[in-house]
Amino acid sequence: MLKSSQNPRHIAIIMDGNGRWARKRGLPRTEGHKEGIKTVERIIEAGIEQGIEILTLYAFSLENWKRPSTEVRALMQLLREFLIEKREFLKKERVKLISIGERKRLPMSLQRELEKTEELTKDNKGLILNIALSYGSRREIVNAVKKIAQEVKEGRLNIERISERTFSHYLYTKTLPDPDLLIRTSGELRISNFLLYQISYTELYFTPKLWPDFQKEDLLEAIANFKKRKRRFGGLSEEDS
Ligand code: FPP
Numbered sequence: 001m002l003k004s005s006q007n008p009r010h011i012a013i014i015m016d017g018n019g020r021w022a023r024k025r026g027l028p029r030t031e032g033h034k035e036g037i038k039t040v041e042r043i044i045e046a047g048i049e050q051g052i053e054i055l056t057l058y059a060f061s062l063e064n065w066k067r068p069s070t071e072v073r074a075l076m077q078l079l080r081e082f083l084i085e086k087r088e089f090l091k092k093e094r095v096k097l098i099s100i101g102e103r104k105r106l107p108m109s110l111q112r113e114l115e116k117t118e119e120l121t122k123d124n125k126g127l128i129l130n131i132a133l134s135y136g137s138r139r140e141i142v143n144a145v146k147k148i149a150q151e152v153k154e155g156r157l158n159i160e161r162i163s164e165r166t167f168s169h170y171l172y173t174k175t176l177p178d179p180d181l182l183i184r185t186s187g188e189l190r191i192s193n194f195l196l197y198q199i200s201y202t203e204l205y206f207t208p209k210l211w212p213d214f215q216k217e218d219l220l221e222a223i224a225n226f227k228k229r230k231r232r233f234g235g236l237s238e239e240d241s
Contacts, residue, residue: 017186017210
């Protein structure tokens with residue numbers, strides 16, 4: 001487990017820069033999001049081609065609810081259309097779609113399409129496409145603490161038995177391994193409340209490319225870069241020991 005040299009199993013992506021891509025062209029920000037959907041489509045294809053097991057995409061954060069309502073509405077509509085239009089593709093490619101985040105805050109029409117797509121793809125054994133929607137990592141952690149506190153209070157959980165592993169079972173990502181590689185586009189060097197517990201030992205990769213400009217080759221480059229890294233998980237590598 002010390003050297004990576006293998007493909008990452010789980011890649012998480014902060015898809016940033018849609019707005020700037022549009023502004024640079026004198027277009028409304030929503031045009032950037034539309035172009036961003038095209039990138040999502042090619043990166044899913046590339047993920048399948050590369051045999052990636054899990055792709056987690058940060059599509060909408062809890063903080064994104066603060067954006068103007070026109071932009072929020074447009075994004076919700078784009079996500080809904082994506083689910084409707086891509087359902088057959090996901091089925092054909094054996095992609096299993098799941099989602100993390102505060103689903104109840106999403107418009108009912110989007111919730112319905114999410115449920116339908118999840119149901120249709122639930123037995124698929126190919127790529128797991130995990131969409132973070134209305135997601136915030138601090139909120140996820142606080143909610144986990146609340147659930148654990150409740151179980152302790154009701155005598156169903158012994159404090160001594162709360163381990164890191166137990167804790168992770170109270171997160172949205174309980175069925176998934178931690179990301180091996182986290183990519184952020186657009187040159188921003190921050191995590192923006194994404195998977196804070198889960199990325200403790202994740203390799204980070206930042207690229208100045210804006211999300212709509214991100215190509216399959218860029219994903220391959222990030223994977224190649226990952227493979228060159230030595231993962232020590234706090235231990236020593238073979239050469240050092
Ligand atoms: C960040 O760019 C991007 C978003 C907030 C939305 C991301 C959504 C998509 C790419 C489309 C839907 C996704 C799926 C999974 C179908 P920004 O608007 O913050 O750009 P800026 O930083 O340049 O303003």
